[in-house]
Amino acid sequence: MIQNNNNPNIMTDEALHFFGKISASVSHEINNIINSISEMSGLLIDLSINAEHGRPLDVQKTKKHSESILKQSQRGFAILKRFNRFAHGVDKPLTTFNPIVHIENMVELCNRFAILKNVKLNFEPPKESPLVNGNPFKLQHAFFIYLEAALNTIDKNGTINIVFDNSTDCLKICLNIEPIKNIEETVMRINIHEDILKKMNCQACINTIEESNTVNIKLTFSELLLESIEHSSSLQNLH
Amino acid sequence: MSKMRVLLIDDEEELVTALQERLELRNIDAEYVLNGETAFQRMQEKKFDVAVIDIMMPNINGLEVLMNIKTIQPDIQAILLTGRSDKDDSKAALEHGAFDYIMKPVDINKLIKLMKEAVENVNDTKQ
Numbered sequence: 001m002i003q004n005n006n007n008p009n010i011m012t013d014e015a016l017h018f019f020g021k022i023s024a025s026v027s028h029e030i031n032n033i034i035n036s037i038s039e040m041s042g043l044l045i046d047l048s049i050n051a052e053h054g055r056p057l058d059v060q061k062t063k064k065h066s067e068s069i070l071k072q073s074q075r076g077f078a079i080l081k082r083f084n085r086f087a088h089g090v091d092k093p094l095t096t097f098n099p100i101v102h103i104e105n106m107v108e109l110c111n112r113f114a115i116l117k118n119v120k121l122n123f124e125p126p127k128e129s130p131l132v133n134g135n136p137f138k139l140q141h142a143f144f145i146y147l148e149a150a151l152n153t154i155d156k157n158g159t160i161n162i163v164f165d166n167s168t169d170c171l172k173i174c175l176n177i178e179p180i181k182n183i184e185e186t187v188m189r190i191n192i193h194e195d196i197l198k199k200m201n202c203q204a205c206i207n208t209i210e211e212s213n214t215v216n217i218k219l220t221f222s223e224l225l226l227e228s229i230e231h232s233s234s235l236q237n238l239h
Numbered sequence: 240m241s242k243m244r245v246l247l248i249d250d251e252e253e254l255v256t257a258l259q260e261r262l263e264l265r266n267i268d269a270e271y272v273l274n275g276e277t278a279f280q281r282m283q284e285k286k287f288d289v290a291v292i293d294i295m296m297p298n299i300n301g302l303e304v305l306m307n308i309k310t311i312q313p314d315i316q317a318i319l320l321t322g323r324s325d326k327d328d329s330k331a332a333l334e335h336g337a338f339d340y341i342m343k344p345v346d347i348n349k350l351i352k353l354m355k356e357a358v359e360n361v362n363d364t365k366q
Binding site: 028031032034035036038039040042043046047050065068071072115116117118156 | 251253254257258260261264295297298322343344345347
């Protein structure tokens with residue numbers, strides 16, 4: 001949890017804002033799923049009523065719609081599982097966790113924002129799973145700030161590649177964003193959050209390539225030290 | 240009396256296919272498309288009485304679709320679908336020239352009633 005200096009149990013406005021955005025997006029997705037299930041159930045009832053009145057029941061169609069209901073239910077369970085993992089990020093201010101699991105989860109949760117902008121999110125998880133000691137909610141929040149800035153300035157049909165850098169002692173995540181409509185605006189949008197990000201011990205190194213309208217952001221979480229792979233391999237399932 | 244011709248525009252494929260079939264079972268000539276671009280193409284080919292448009296769609300949102308279809312078929316009546324319970328979407332829909340809006344989940348009887356009212360509204364205006 002992002003802590004207020006005077007009261008460690010109160011989330012900051014920025015953290016609440018972030019939590020609210022993710023919650024609202026998830027609720028929209030769940031709403032879409034329930035609407036689809038509701039409409040398909042309605043159709044099955046219509047077909048059943050018609051069958052009661054002597055119209056032959058199309059078994060293939062009934063099966064297809066029943067399978068669609070199952071598919072939507074599974075989609076709903078997957079979203080709720082991701083949201084549950086996200087929400088539990090605030091449970092402990094300091095814990096040992098696998099940052100890849102949390103970033104992958106955030107990428108999935110933010111995919112709806114990307115789809116609405118016609119942008120593709122690519123996440124390449126590293127082969128080895130490191131562990132870090134720290135605050136998973138801070139990591140998720142900082143990552144979201146950069147991803148949102150990228151989504152607000154990237155061109156339609158663009159791509160954001162998210163890659164881990166395992167070459168150093170502390171956690172580093174790279175966002176490669178292309179093409180960018182306005183590189184200056186992207187940099188400005190990221191720098192707006194400098195103070196919040198400092199509180200999260202997150203620093204951004206921004207590299208712009210004007211020829212290809214690309215922005216590379218390297219996020220360094222100096223407080224999240226990677227534990228050795230040997231140690232972490234026995235704890236890989238820790239989230 | 241000829242069948243009412245309805246174009247459903249929503250990116251949630253399973254929702255929109257089920258809605259289309261339910262309208263067909265009620266003797267309405269309903270088609271669906273999954274995005275604004277396809278809607279514009281389809282409207283160049285066929286005349287529709289009513290368009291039912293989801294507000295929140297990727298790339299071209301429902302309000303943009305509404306404005307564009309009015310230039311292709313000025314007589315078309317639009318009903319917007321909204322998943323949000325606040326008044327912002329509905330107010331924007333009416334300001335952009337929609338006949339009305341309806342909240343998701345869709346009450347099919349309410350939707351059909353609205354579509355009939357929309358068509359009658361055009362006929363009254365013409366007379």
